[in-house]
Amino acid sequence: MVYAIKNGILTDSNNPVRQIRSKNTGGAFPTPPKIVVIHFTAGGSAASSANWFASKDNTNSSAHVVIDRDGTIIQCVNFGEVAWHAGKSTWRDIVGLNRHSIGIEIANWGALRGGANGWSNAAGQRIDNVVMAVHRNGNPDGSRTPIGWEAYPEAQFEATVALVRALRAVYPIAEIVGHDDIAPVRKSDPGPAFDMVRFRQRVLGGRDDDGPNTGVIRSPGGLNLRSGPGTNNAVVQLLADGTKVLPIGANGSWLEVTVLDAAGKPSKTGWVHGHYVDLD
Ligand SMILES: [Zn+2]
Incomplete structure (x- = not known):
């Protein structure tokens, strides 16, 4: 995959990327976005989440893209427009991240439910690809002992890396944060299964003159x-x-x-x- 962005639209190796457009946007960014916010969908396929953003029953949420477990990307909002993914949020001197950030939703169930037969998602389906961890802000159920979180497959992680690198070629992206960084009391996504340290390193180390001195x-x-x-x-x-x-x-x-x-x-x-x- 070689992602590129032209006029706010994503292509993969010059091929169109599937578009499921959401009307839930705030118009053009007032200033170019300089932050990327990573989310999990807490749901099944990327298409199911993108369809929800595009649904006429949904008038208050969207994201720029949803990334499926196999790395396939669906675009929902033009990268030049404000999407509604962050909600009430704060980061450094910015209040309300939507107007300053690109929102990436990753198809992932997040915190799982434990049971005698292993870990299952909110739909009651068994999930075998699990990372045991405690959320640094406390687990969604308030516990502070390790629980199961759906793992992010490598193909999905790498597609996200490639996408954010492509975004950095077009927008002055200076920081990558999780929804749980900018709304720590309300949100647990992308959660402990998403290796944010490695992600930042992979993205920011993508250019030789911009990466860490190793x-x-x-x-x-x-x-x-x-x-x-x-x-x-x-x-x-x-x-x-x-x-x-x-x-x-x-x-x-x-x-x-x-x-x-x-x-x-x-x-x-x-x-x-x-x-x-x-x-x-
Ligand atoms: Zn989120």
Whole structure:
């Protein structure tokens, strides 16, 4: 998939993307959108959610796109127009995110219901692709112990990455947030099953000159990650040869780094001797 946006309309490798248009829009953006808001639909297929946005029974909600579990995208609102996805919301100095953001709905059931036969969705169907997690704002039922959340398939995640990269080529998108960031009391989407750290890294790291400055540990026997700059500081972890790190500070010949795990996700932070770090 190679997404492009022209006159607010999405194409995939120059082919049209399915449009199910919603009339629930607020007209042209007053200023170009600079935030992307990620949601889950709490529902079944992308088409079912898009049809709801287009339904004449629905006069108060929409989103720019809905992304299906297999990565197929349906566009519902022109990217140049305000969609109604955020509701009452606040982020930094912005109140009411609709007028400043692109809304992406991802087909996903969100928090699941537990039972003797595993986890099921609101329709009572069993869901096997589950991530066990606690929502950082507390689970929707108020609990603070791990519950099942529907996982986001990789194809869906990657389609979302590709879409937001295409948006960044056209709009001054500076931040990606979840609905649960901008309306934390009311909303739990996209929730803990959506790896926002990895998502931001994949999107913002998409251009070489715009991505993080990374380094690779080059030491056949491994390299000690220490709690401070110098061999007198405690060893936090032995980093294997080839481990990727993000340099975040320096002190003499020592580098402060954030260690990336196999999935490219930030894990521990500590200090390593810079001689063994191959910076790109
Ligand atoms: Zn939402």
